[in-house]
Amino acid sequence: MKQSIKFKTGFFLATILLIAITALSALVLFNIRNYQRQEFERTLMERGEIANDYIKQTYLMESIVDPQAFIHTRAAALVKRFDLISGLRVVLYDRDGEIIADSRSYLPTVAVEKMMPYALDGQNVYVQRGNTVHFLTPLSNTNQQIGVLRYDDDVSAMNAFYGLMTKRLMSMAGIVFVVTLVGAIVFSHPLTKGLAQLTASAAAIEAGRPKEVVRLVRKDELGELSEAIWHMGETIARQMNALHSEQDKLRHAVDDLEAMGQHQKRFIGNVTHEFRTPLTVIKAYADLIQMYESDRELHGEAAAYIQKEVSRLSEMVNRVLRLTAMEHYDFQLKCEVLNLGECLEVAVQHVHGKAQHRGLEMIQAFEPVCVYADREAVMQIAINLLDNAIKYNRPNGRITIRCFEMDQMACLEVADTGVGISESEKTAIFEPFYRIDQSRAGDDESSGIGLALVKGLVEKLGGQITVEDEVTGGTRFTVRMPIA
Structure with a gap:
């Protein structure tokens, strides 16, 4: 069963207030009862002191010798006098706890045997039975206890006052509970009404009707929530409008995935083709060695070719693995602040012998510039670009880095x-296994992976690579990377 939040709120607040008032009322009643008890005990003690003072004065004035004779002969007069002073029933007991005189003997006898030992021992003691309190106090002369005096006091007025205060506090608690409940319900009505409107707005958004969202004009948290829901509805509406255009993009993405699948097939085919060539050469020379085991000259030539093809195959495998890692995995770079000129000097040293063999002139111009990059990646980029510049250069040409x-x-x-490089090939050269006319590379064979690896590394470093024609002929590759 659905329960309204305003009734829950009202009942909760009223219950909390009722508990607080009940606790406060209990404390007030406890203090009233404690005060009544203290005042009543003080009055009883005063009565006992008055009686003892009177006995002591009588002893001093009359010079009484026998206490027992005095208490028995004067018992009736004493109880009447004490009754007259206090207005209460007074009963006198001797040292054995036996009744000697009763100011109102016509009233029923009261049993006080349990309290009597305490009174005979010199202690004040009382007990309440209903609306009557029986107070026993020791009665003494100047130097010894001669009996016990009992006062019977009526406390009905005191109990009636305590009961009246209890009823009034309970009535006040009930009134406060009802008033608080009604007030909380009335006060929370606008709040619950606003919540109902917000619920309707949320249902409208869920049903796909964001235009039906209602904005509450309130300067509180409910108003802020309404504003947020309204903006959410507007955002959903815009997203629904953009969803149709995203469907077109998704179709294009599917087409791209199909193209990537075709690219992967070509990649696998190219890898297979590139591996087949050196493996064919190795197999052919292995067969020749097996056929002409005694031909030492053939063995040397075969060993040289096999070693060359194995080196080429090893380099190709390493490049393919590195390229695949960049394309398909989270390739980790160990970036640091590098002096780009120092890295290029090391790269030039790696290819200097090969360039010198071709008779090529190496021109270096390194300005002080630092990059935040992976040292191995920078070296790979520079060596691959220099290696291509050597392969596709003219005899006795020049390389500028x-x-x-x-x-x-x-x-x-x-x-x-x-x-x-022709204009049609400037984009294709960065595709894996794409090779320009091999006749322009001289005796060196290219795997077609180097520039694809360079482009991947440059992009991993947050840079870009471009290729342009030199004015004097030839090609210029430019790599741009963020400075440190």
């Missing part, structure tokens, strides 16, 4: 004096 800063970017530039 520079680094400088431009537009808040670190630039690495490798230019050669080779035959250049």
Whole structure:
């Protein structure tokens, strides 16, 4: 069964207030009862003191010798006098606890045997039975106890006052509970009404009707919640409008995935084809060695070719693995602040012998510029670009390698004096296994992976690579990376 929040709130507040009032009332009643008890005991003690003072004065004035004779002969007069002073029933007991005189003997006898030992021992003691209190106090002369005096006091007025206060406090608690409940319900009505409107707005959003959302004009948390729901409805409406355009994008993404699938098939085919060539050469020379076991010259030639093809195959496998890792996995780079010129000097040393063998001139121009990059990645980029510049250069040509800063970017530039690259091939050369006319590479064979690896590394470092024609002929590759 659905329960309204305003009734829950009202009942909760009223219950909390009722508990507080009940606790306060209990404390007030306890203090009233404690005060009544203290005042009543004080009055009883005063009566006992008055009686004892009277006995002591009588002893001093009359010079009484026998206490027992005095208490028995004067008992009736004493109880009447004490009755007259206090207005209460007074009963006198001797040292044995026996009744000697009763100021109102016509009233029923009261049993006080349990209290009598305490009174005979010199202690004040009382007991309440209904609306009557029986108070026993020792009665003494100047130096010894001669009996016990009992007062019977009526406390009905005191009990009536306590009962009246209890009823009034209970009535006040009930009135406060009802008033608080009604007040909380009335006060929370606008709140619950606003919540109902917000519920309707949420249902409208759930049903796909964000235009039916209602905005509450309130300067409190409920108003803020209404504003948030309204903005959420507006956002959902915009997202629903954008969903149709996203469907078109999804269709294009599916087409791209199909294209990637075709690319992967070509990639696998190219890898298979590239591996087949060196394996065919190795197998052919292995067969020749087996056929002509005694031909030492053939063995040497075969060993040289096999070693060359194995090295080529090993390099190709390493590049394919590195390229695949970049394309399909979270390739981790160990970036640090690097002096780009120092890295390029090391890269030049790696290819210097090969360039010298071709008769190529190496021109270096390194400006002081630092990058935040992976040292191995930078070395791979530079060595691959220099290696291509050597392969596709003209005999006795020139290679220029520079680094400088431009537009808040670190630039690495490798230019050669080779035959250049046609416009149609400038984009394709960065595809895996794409190779330009092999006749332009001289005796060196290319795997077609180097530039694809370079592009992947550059993009991992947050940079970009471009290729342009040199004015004097040849090709210029430019890599731009963020400076440190």
